[in-house]
Amino acid sequence: xxxxxxxxxxxxxxxxxxxxxxxRMRRACPxxxxxxxxxxxxxxxxxxxxxxxxxMVQRGVSPELGKWALPAGFIDYGEDPxxxxxxxxxxxxGLIVEVSALIDVLGGDSSGSASIVILFEGRITGGDLKPxxxxxxARFFSAxxxxxxxxxxxxxxxxxxxxxxxxA
Ligand SMILES: [Zn+2]
Numbered sequence: 001x002x003x004x005x006x007x008x009x010x011x012x013x014x015x016x017x018x019x020x021x022x023x024r025m026r027r028a029c030p031x032x033x034x035x036x037x038x039x040x041x042x043x044x045x046x047x048x049x050x051x052x053x054x055x056m057v058q059r060g061v062s063p064e065l066g067k068w069a070l071p072a073g074f075i076d077y078g079e080d081p082x083x084x085x086x087x088x089x090x091x092x093x094g095l096i097v098e099v100s101a102l103i104d105v106l107g108g109d110s111s112g113s114a115s116i117v118i119l120f121e122g123r124i125t126g127g128d129l130k131p132x133x134x135x136x137x138a139r140f141f142s143a144x145x146x147x148x149x150x151x152x153x154x155x156x157x158x159x160x161x162x163x164x165x166x167x168a
Contacts, residue, residue: 005027007027009031009032010034010036011029011034012029012031014030014031014032016029017030019035040107040114040116041074041113041115042074042081042116042118043074043114043118044072044073044075044117045071045072045085045117045154045157045160046088046089046120046121047070047103047119047121047160047163048089048121048122048124049164050124053142054140054141054143054146054161055070055071055089055093055095056069056071056147057069057071057092057131057135058131058136059135059136060134060136061134064154066150067151068157069151069157070154070157070160070161072156073088073091073092074114081118085097085118086099089122090127091133092133092134092135092138093127093131093132093138094128094130094131095127096124096125096126097122097124097125098122098125099121100122101120101121102118102119102120103121103163104119104159106156117154119156119159143164146161
């Protein structure tokens with residue numbers, strides 16, 4: 001799903017046109033010179049282990065409604081990515097974590113809702129497991145219990161689960 005065109009100037013309201021800017025086609029305003037840039041949406045995903053079981057959430061929203069994924073969400077404008085990771089885990093699962101590692105950064109994907117995904121590892125420091133926000137259930141899975149047939153197809157979830165199963 002690519003983004004729809006932006007049709008009107010955010011600064012003056014004039015209709016935008018396609019225009020070549022520094023070698024790339026952009027939406028530009030012929031009236032005031034404003035150039036629209038599609039900024040990436042950035043998400044944080046958190047892998048949390050407890051007694052060698054992985055924390056997963058069942059999604060209560062699209063995409064991948066009803067599927068199991070790792071706690072994740074969009075980073076707000078101006079928000080520290082680590083703070084966003086901690087916030088998402090708290091909102092979705094009730095657990096308090098600290099970020100213990102930066103695992104990877106995925107990018108270049110224009111098919112989903114986030115084009116850059118930052119993968120963190122979190123360590124539980126408090127809280128009580130209770131699903132909330134946009135998830136319907138939150139629980140820990142041992143490697144043998146993982147819900148592969150109901151797992152979200154997000155590259156981030158697959159990568160982190162594979163990494164865990166491969167002993168990283
Ligand atoms: Zn304009």
